[in-house]
Amino acid sequence: xxxxxxxxxxxxxxxxxxxxxxxxxxxxxxxxxxxxxxxxxxxxxxxxxxxxxxxxxxxxxxxxxxxxxxxxxxxxxxxxxxxxxxxxxxxxxxxxxxxxxxxxxxxxx
Numbered sequence: 286x287x288x289x290x291x292x293x294x295x296x297x298x299x300x301x302x303x304x305x306x307x308x309x310x311x312x313x314x315x316x317x318x319x320x321x322x323x324x325x326x327x328x329x330x331x332x333x334x335x336x337x338x339x340x341x342x343x344x345x346x347x348x349x350x351x352x353x354x355x356x357x358x359x360x361x362x363x364x365x366x367x368x369x370x371x372x373x374x375x376x377x378x379x380x381x382x383x384x385x386x387x388x389x390x391x392x393x394x
Contacts (some may be wrong), residue, residue: 288368295357309362316355322350
């Protein structure tokens with residue numbers, strides 16, 4: 286599925302099953318919450334914290350998809366074409382960081 290297709294599918298789902306989009310501000314708060322849930326799993330799986338018994342069944346991919354879902358909602362609500370935005374972002378990072386990371390001694394191991 287392309288990013289554009291994902292935006293369209295989320296929009297269709299919201300309009301047919303979800304009734305309507307939550308406000309942009311509500312979705313921003315939900316995005317923050319979802320990123321926190323993702324961070325919790327990452328901290329336990331790759332960091333120094335251990336899982337609580339109730340957290341062991343959490344799915345990393347599902348939490349990432351939750352973050353992506355809300356981001357797609359916000360893009361739809363604000364008229365952002367994420368495919369186009371991502372292409373522009375690649376171009377920006379390539380211009381800005383063309384040599385920066387290669388010259389970073391901290392990244393050479």
